[in-house]
Amino acid sequence: MCHLRNNKHYHMKPETLNFFDKVYKVAKLIPYGRVTSYGAIAKYLGAARSSRMVGYAMNGSGGKDVPAHRVVNRKGLLTGKHHFDGTNLMQQLLENEGVKVVENQIQDFESVFWDPSKAL
DNA sequence: CTCTTGACTGAGG
DNA sequence: GCCTCAGCCAAGA
Numbered sequence: 001m002c003h004l005r006n007n008k009h010y011h012m013k014p015e016t017l018n019f020f021d022k023v024y025k026v027a028k029l030i031p032y033g034r035v036t037s038y039g040a041i042a043k044y045l046g047a048a049r050s051s052r053m054v055g056y057a058m059n060g061s062g063g064k065d066v067p068a069h070r071v072v073n074r075k076g077l078l079t080g081k082h083h084f085d086g087t088n089l090m091q092q093l094l095e096n097e098g099v100k101v102v103e104n105q106i107q108d109f110e111s112v113f114w115d116p117s118k119a120l
Numbered sequence: 121c122t123c124t125t126g127a128c129t130g131a132g133g
Numbered sequence: 134g135c136c137t138c139a140g141c142c143a144a145g146a
Contacts (some may be wrong), residue, residue, distance in 0.1 A: 016142085016143080032141075037128085037129090038127070038128055038129085039128060039129055039130090042128085047127090047129095048129085048143090049129075049130090049140065049141050049142095050128090050141060050142070051128040051129055051141080052126065052128045052129085052141065052142070053128090053142065053143070054126085054127080054128080054138095055126075055127035055128065056126075056127075056142085056143065056144085057127090057128095058127055059127065068127080071127075072127085073127075073128060073129085074128075074129065074130095078127090079127055079128085080127030081127085082127085083127055090127095104145075115128090117138090
């Protein structure tokens with residue numbers, strides 16, 4: 001099992017790979033039943049203007065035990081749901097944790113929002 | 121190599 | 134609050 005490259009981004013710069021890895025590490029710390037935003041993670045990592053890269057990192061988070069369904073945009077909208085297998089999988093995973101979603105919008109967003117910059 | 125796209129966000133009107 | 138624009142930066146055509 002040597003030489004496994006779970007990262008399909010093996011052509012990226014070392015620093016960028018490091019950034020992706022940090023994103024996964026933070027995402028894994030999101031508590032059950034709570035959510036955070038791409039921007040919150042980016043800000044916590046000191047790259048507040050690279051929130052899009054956080055979303056991109058999520059795109060390659062498959063098979064890494066990363067709760068990608070707990071990461072939404074700043075409005076609490078499930079903008080990444082189309083990247084999950086089922087059309088409704090992301091919402092199902094969230095509701096299974098007690099997070100209510102209506103029309104791709106997380107209800108009572110501020111209550112379930114988890115900010116790594118304040119929690120860590 | 122250039123150009124477009126995108127799981128984003130903050131600022132300005 | 135909504136709409137538009139600029140900045141961010143990797144990947145794909």
